């Protein structure tokens with residue numbers, strides 16, 4: 001994503017590019033852990049969807065289907081909130097990449 | 105028709121506010137600026153102000169309200185002093201960062217502790233890096249004139265930066281003076297219409313105001329913000345000249361008093377400059393070539409203009425009505441000494457702190473300073489860079 005120079009910015013920090021948070025891949029913030037969705041354990045309670053601070057739980061029709069790793073920050077809230085005895089979302093290790101590499 | 109009226113400093117601001125009639129006035133009373141808010145409240149109660157007048161629960165809320173109202177697209181003002189300005193602190197930076205042309209009248213007062221309600225410049229000097237333009241007034245007339253010009257400067261498209269106008273607490277805020285109040289319609293015409301560039305209330309434009317910036321954008325936004333205050337000098341000059349043409353009282357970055365043939369110069373802002381002028385008249389009659397330079401604009405600091413005016417002097421005394429603990433001199437002094445550094449031949453310069461907490465400064469004190477300046481000019485040596493006036497040792 002090309003970043004503007006200070007001269008190209010709108011006065012007063014105003015951002016006129018409505019909805020541009022779509023371009024902000026918060027998934028690049030993950031640092032070593034990511035949630036893994038295990039469909040057979042899922043009871044479709046939607047707690048994870050409700051609690052996820054980044055709207056990263058993917059829903060297909062009326063079913064939770066997985067995680068959107070472009071926006072998932074790996075905070076782990078979904079896994080904590082998942083009420084099943086054997087968690088339907090577990091946090092697993094992932095390789096940490098440099099920020100620049102992840103943002104590509 | 106303009107008319108001559110007897111008003112104190114606070115009332116002159118109230119009078120100017122009535123004439124300008126901003127869309128929103130949000131203010132919380134604090135000594136010595138309380139009467140500004142009172143005057144405005146009475147005008148509002150009497151139906152002489154059509155804009156909203158809001159009394160929030162604190163100065164922090166007052167400035168927050170100003171920010172909201174200005175973001176919405178309104179012309180906005182407030183008034184405060186001392187701890188009130190201190191309580192606005194974080195919001196001052198936000199107003200400047202969002203480039204909102206809010207105008208604030210500050211009845212300059214000391215900061216606690218110890219508690220003191222009298223005049224000095226500690227409050228606004230503390231806010232000198234907040235991004236606001238700062239204008240200082242010598243008397244009630246200047247407070248009135250500066251306050252009107254402040255709207256033109258703040259709202260100019262090249263500037264769009266908040267402006268504060270200082271008037272010394274009690275010495276100006278509570279002193280009666282005959283001032284020339286201009287015609288309502290002429291004042292309105294002078295300041296003109298205000299049009300916000302990105303009013304939040306414009307439902308057709310989708311936008312975010314005050315977004316979060318990380319390491320990738322904050323620096324660029326801060327640099328972008330500087331443009332406003334860097335463009336201000338030209339606008340300040342134009343507006344000062346136009347004001348002079350229209351109302352007969354021209355303003356610049358500073359006022360020089362018997363400066364042209366002076367060898368010794370005293371630099372002093374605000375009300376002290378009035379006493380200094382009397383002192384200079386007496387000293388001149390004794391044959392001493394001393395003059396006064398009274399800065400009017402402190403932010404953006406008119407470094408070049410002030411240096412050019414001082415460069416021919418043999419010795420300069422900078423008088424500060426605030427201190428900067430731990431710094432190498434008080435605020436006005438450090439600015440001026442730094443500005444002079446680029447000149448190969450520059451005057452000897454010394455700094456005095458005076459008048460903290462409203463301590464009086466009299467003609468005799470300016471005479472003592474002049475004695476020191478004569479000695480410095482004679483010996484070419486500054487024995488004490490930093491000293492105090494009228495302090496019990």
Ligand code: SF4
Nearest residue numbers: 052072073075076078
């Ligand atoms: S780890 Fe956090 S961000 Fe990622 S899906 Fe779970 S709740 Fe959402």
Ligand code: SF4
Nearest residue numbers: 042043045046048082
């Ligand atoms: S919280 Fe657990 S069980 Fe509930 S929908 Fe999400 S993954 Fe399925």
